[in-house]
Amino acid sequence: MPPRPSRNLDRALLAAGRELFPDRGCAGMSVREVAEMAGVNLGMFHYHFKSREAFLRALMQQSYEGMFATLSLEVSRPLDTATTLRHVLRAIARFVRDNRRFLARVLADALSGEDCARDFLRDNLPRHLNLLRALIAQGQKEGLIAAVPLTQAMGVCAGSLAMPILAGGAMIDSGMLEPATARALDATLLTNEAIDQRIEMALRAISADRDAKHGARGTRREAREAPRSRSKR
Numbered sequence: 001m002p003p004r005p006s007r008n009l010d011r012a013l014l015a016a017g018r019e020l021f022p023d024r025g026c027a028g029m030s031v032r033e034v035a036e037m038a039g040v041n042l043g044m045f046h047y048h049f050k051s052r053e054a055f056l057r058a059l060m061q062q063s064y065e066g067m068f069a070t071l072s073l074e075v076s077r078p079l080d081t082a083t084t085l086r087h088v089l090r091a092i093a094r095f096v097r098d099n100r101r102f103l104a105r106v107l108a109d110a111l112s113g114e115d116c117a118r119d120f121l122r123d124n125l126p127r128h129l130n131l132l133r134a135l136i137a138q139g140q141k142e143g144l145i146a147a148v149p150l151t152q153a154m155g156v157c158a159g160s161l162a163m164p165i166l167a168g169g170a171m172i173d174s175g176m177l178e179p180a181t182a183r184a185l186d187a188t189l190l191t192n193e194a195i196d197q198r199i200e201m202a203l204r205a206i207s208a209d210r211d212a213k214h215g216a217r218g219t220r221r222e223a224r225e226a227p228r229s230r231s232k233r
Contacts, residue, residue: 010048012038017059022101026056026114053116060120063102067095068124071131082144085135086199092128093161093195100169129154136206146208153206160202164189 016037020029031052035045049055074087096103109117136153139145145153168189172182188194 009038009040009044013040013045013048013055014059014062017055018063018102021059022105025105026109026116029056031055056116057120060106060116061124063099064120064124067091068127070095071128075131075135081135081138081142082203085132085139086203088132088135089157089161089199089202090195092132093165093199094192096162097165097169097190097195100166101173104166104170132157140208143208145206148206156205157202160198160205161195164198165195 013034016034017029020034020037024030024033029052031045032042034055035042045055049058070091071088074084074091077084077087079087106117106120110121132154133150136145136150136157140147140150140153168185171177172185172190177185
């Protein structure tokens with residue numbers, strides 16, 4: 001027996017909501033507009049989601065769960081810590097790139113006090129951040145990552161990956177750049193190759209080897225300056 005058409009209507013509604021959300025946000029999302037775009041009557045919308053708030057929560061959660069499933073799969077694979085961390089950073093960065101307009105709207109709504117966006121971030125940000133924190137802590141335990149506060153190491157990774165995507169992507173998506181400039185910015189910030197380059201730079205920045213080299217240079221500098229200091233006395 002073929003499945004009832006209504007079984008796919010929730011997916012059609014979520015797809016329509018996903019297209020509308022970056023421009024409408026939580027406050028501007030209209031149930032009627034979502035239903036019209038999906039080709040679904042209002043009765044079926046309420047059958048599947050009960051309320052606008054429940055729909056918004058489902059919309060945000062659907063976007064996140066696919067990415068988190070990928071992260072969980074990467075962590076479960078029998079790979080060394082450095083490779084797993086690299087794969088996890090890549091999955092997060094590509095998720096941010098592919099969903100940057102959606103995520104930028106979620107952040108803007110949360111900052112403006114929208115409960116649905118704030119609740120979503122409160123419930124989900126710790127999930128992937130805790131996973132990333134555990135990987136970095138394991139890397140420090142193995143002597144791969146510098147012995148700096150975990151928040152410092154995580155900030156380097158986030159600053160290297162997410163911020164260029166969100167800021168650069170916003171400039172590209174705004175249409176205010178000349179086409180050639182937009183293409184160049186896309187190539188240097190948003191491609192898989194550009195993301196992988198920044199991952200490698202971030203990992204080098206927090207590596208224990210780099211920290212040790214900086215420490216050795218500082219020791220040599222102090223040794224060179226010590227005779228000059230004594231001669232001045």
